[in-house]
Amino acid sequence: MLNPSGTLNVAVIVKLEPDFSEGNVSYNSDGTLNRAETKNVLGPHSAVASSAALYAKVKYGANVSVATMGPPIAEAALQQSQLICNADELHLYSDRIFAGADTLATSEVLRAGIKKMANEQGIDVVFSGHRASDGETGQTGPQTAWKLGYPFIGNVIDYDIDKERSYARLQRLIKNYGHNDIIEELEAPLPVFITLDPSYSPFFNTVSQRLNLARNQNEAEKRSSRYKEHLKTFSAQSLELNLKSVGLPGSPTIVYKVEKIPRAKANRKADIIDGCSQENLSQVARRIYGILGETIIK
Amino acid sequence: MTKSSVSETKTDANNIQGILVNDTENENLKRTAEEQERDEKNHNMHLYVVIEQEEGKILPVSFEMLGEGRRLMDNFNSKYNPKENVVAIILGHNIKHLCQELIYHGADAVICADHPELRYPRNLLYTKIISQIATDKSSAAQISSSNNTFNKPRYMFFSADDTGRHLSSTVLAELESGLASDINKLVINDLEIDTNIRLRESQSVTKRPWKCIDQTSQAFFGLLYFVWIISIPKTKKNFILRHAA
Numbered sequence: 147m148l149n150p151s152g153t154l155n156v157a158v159i160v161k162l163e164p165d166f167s168e169g170n171v172s173y174n175s176d177g178t179l180n181r182a183e184t185k186n187v188l189g190p191h192s193a194v195a196s197s198a199a200l201y202a203k204v205k206y207g208a209n210v211s212v213a214t215m216g217p218p219i220a221e222a223a224l225q226q227s228q229l230i231c232n233a234d235e236l237h238l239y240s241d242r243i244f245a246g247a248d249t250l251a252t253s254e255v256l257r258a259g260i261k262k263m264a265n266e267q268g269i270d271v272v273f274s275g276h277r278a279s280d281g282e283t284g285q286t287g288p289q290t291a292w293k294l295g296y297p298f299i300g301n302v303i304d305y306d307i308d309k310e311r312s313y314a315r316l317q318r319l320i321k322n323y324g325h326n327d328i329i330e331e332l333e334a335p336l337p338v339f340i341t342l343d344p345s346y347s348p349f350f351n352t353v354s355q356r357l358n359l360a361r362n363q364n365e366a367e368k369r370s371s372r373y374k375e376h377l378k379t380f381s382a383q384s385l386e387l388n389l390k391s392v393g394l395p396g397s398p399t400i401v402y403k404v405e406k407i408p409r410a411k412a413n414r415k416a417d418i419i420d421g422c423s424q425e426n427l428s429q430v431a432r433r434i435y436g437i438l439g440e441t442i443i444k
Numbered sequence: 445m446t447k448s449s450v451s452e453t454k455t456d457a458n459n460i461q462g463i464l465v466n467d468t469e470n471e472n473l474k475r476t477a478e479e480q481e482r483d484e485k486n487h488n489m490h491l492y493v494v495i496e497q498e499e500g501k502i503l504p505v506s507f508e509m510l511g512e513g514r515r516l517m518d519n520f521n522s523k524y525n526p527k528e529n530v531v532a533i534i535l536g537h538n539i540k541h542l543c544q545e546l547i548y549h550g551a552d553a554v555i556c557a558d559h560p561e562l563r564y565p566r567n568l569l570y571t572k573i574i575s576q577i578a579t580d581k582s583s584a585a586q587i588s589s590s591n592n593t594f595n596k597p598r599y600m601f602f603s604a605d606d607t608g609r610h611l612s613s614t615v616l617a618e619l620e621s622g623l624a625s626d627i628n629k630l631v632i633n634d635l636e637i638d639t640n641i642r643l644r645e646s647q648s649v650t651k652r653p654w655k656c657i658d659q660t661s662q663a664f665f666g667l668l669y670f671v672w673i674i675s676i677p678k679t680k681k682n683f684i685l686r687h688a689a
C-alpha cells in the first residue's frame with residue numbers, strides 16, 4: 147500500500163565510480179587503477195537509475211531520495227544524481243567501519259539506510275543501476291532487494307505505476323545467450339526493487355509531462371548548486387547497524403589476488419609505408435592488387 | 445580445524461584476470477564454542493549447478509557449467525577422496541524429461557522442482573526454492589547416504605546471464621556466502637591465505653586456512669517441490685560418448 151499521504155516515495159542507490167572516459171584514467175606501474183589520480187564521477191548505470199527516478203518525479207510527483215555509501219567525496223555522485231532527478235533528499239552513508247565492504251556488507255548498509263528514508267514512512271520503489279563499472283559484479287542491487295524483502299525485477303526497460311491499485315507494471319529485457327531474447331511484461335505489488343537495463347531512457351509524451359519536466363530540470367539546477375542543504379550523512383551508529391555485519395567483518399568475499407591477462411601475441415606483420423609521395427602510393431596500390439587480384443577491379 | 449577438511453580455490457599463474465575467494469569465518473570476531481561445535485557437525489558437500497531452461501529447452505550455458513563442474517569434482521574427488529557429487533537443480537513446469545539429459549551431460553543427480561508457478565523465472569520465488577533445496581538434508585541424504593550431516597553445498601554454480609546473475613546474488617545473500625562473478629577458470633587447491641588481506645594493521649595476524657561456506661541458514665519457504673534423484677547409470681560413460689559422437 148502507498149503511504150497515508152498518497153505520495154509515491156522513490157529511492158535511488160548510486161555509486162561514485164572512476165571516470166573511464168578517454169584521458170581521465172591513470173594506472174599504477176603494476177597495471178592496477180590509480181584511484182588517487184583518476185577522476186571520480188557518477189557511474190553511467192547510476193545515471194540511468196537517476197533518470198528513471200526523474201520519470202517517477204515528473205509523471206507521479208514522487209518524493210525522490212538518493213543514497214550512496216562511500217567516503218565523504220561520494221557527495222559528488224549525489225550532487226550529479228540530484229542534477230538529473232531533482233532529488234528531495236540526499237543520503238550519504240559514510241563511516242570508517244564500512245571500509246573494505248563486499249557486496250553483501252554494502253547491501254546491509256543500504257538496507258538499513260532505505261528503511262530510514264522518507265521519515266520512515268516506507269519506500270514504494272527503489273531504483274538501482276545495472277552494475278558498477280569498477281566492481282562489475284551487479285550483485286549489490288539484488289542483494290539489497292533480498293534484504294529488504296522486496297520483489298526484485300532486473301533489466302527493466304519500461305515501467306508504469308498504478309497508484310490506486312498500488313502495483314507496478316514493468317517490461318524487462320532478458321538476454322539468453324544461445325536462445326531468443328525475450329521481453330517480459332509483468333506486474334508486481336509495491337514496494338518493488340527495480341534494476342534498470344542500460345538501454346533504459348525515460349519517455350515523456352504528453353504536453354503536461356514535458357512542461358513538468360522543464361520545471362523539474364530548472365529546479366534541479368538550483369537545488370544541486372546548493373546540494374548541501376538537502377544532504378544528510380549517516381554513520382553506522384545512526385543507522386543502528388550491527389557492526390559484525392558491515393565492512394570487513396561482514397564481508398564473506400575477499401579479493402585474493404589480481405593478475406593481468408597477458409596480451410596475446412600478434413601473428414600478423416605490418417609494413418609501414420609513408421603515403422606522402424606518389425611513388426609510395428603506387429607501391430601500395432600494387433601490393434593491394436597483388437593480394438586481392440582482379441576482384442578489386444570490376 | 446584440520447587442513448584436509450578445507451577446500452580451496454587458487455589462481456593458476458598468468459591465466460586468470462582475478463579471483464575472489466570466500467571466507468565467512470571472521471577472524472576478528474570471537475567465535476563461541478557453540479558455533480565451533482556446530483561447524484564440526486555440519487558438512488558442506490557436493491557441487492550444485494543451477495540449470496536454466498527456456499520453454500523446455502536447456503540453455504547452452506548450463507551444459508558448459510555441468511562440464512566444468514564434472515571436471516572440477518572429478519579432480520577434487522581424486523585428490524581428496526571425499527566422493528562428492530555434481531548435483532543439477534532445475535526449476536520450471538513440465539520439465540521432468542530434461543533430467544535424463546542432464547545426467548548424460550555429467551550430473552550425478554538431478555533435483556527437479558516442477559510446478560506451474562515456476563514456469564517463468566521469478567527472482568523471489570526461485571531464490572526461496574533454490575535456497576531451500578540447497579539446505580535440504582533429506583535430498584542430500586538421497587544423493588549420498590554415507591553422510592547425513594549435510595549442511596550446505598560446497599560450491600554452487602550459476603550462469604552469468606541476466607537471470608542467473610540476479611539469482612546468484614540473492615541466493616547467496618540468503619545463504620550468507622561469498623560470491624565470485626564472471627569466472628573463467630576454477631582450480632581447487634590447498635592454499636593458505638595471508639590474513640593480512642582481511643585484517644586491519646592494528647589486529648594480530650595469524651595464518652589460518654580458509655573455508656568455503658560456513659554459516660547455517662534456515663530454509664523457511666513451504667512451497668512443495670518435486671525431488672527426483674536419479675542414480676548414476678553404470679553405462680554413463682557410454683552415454684556421454686554416444687552423445688558426443
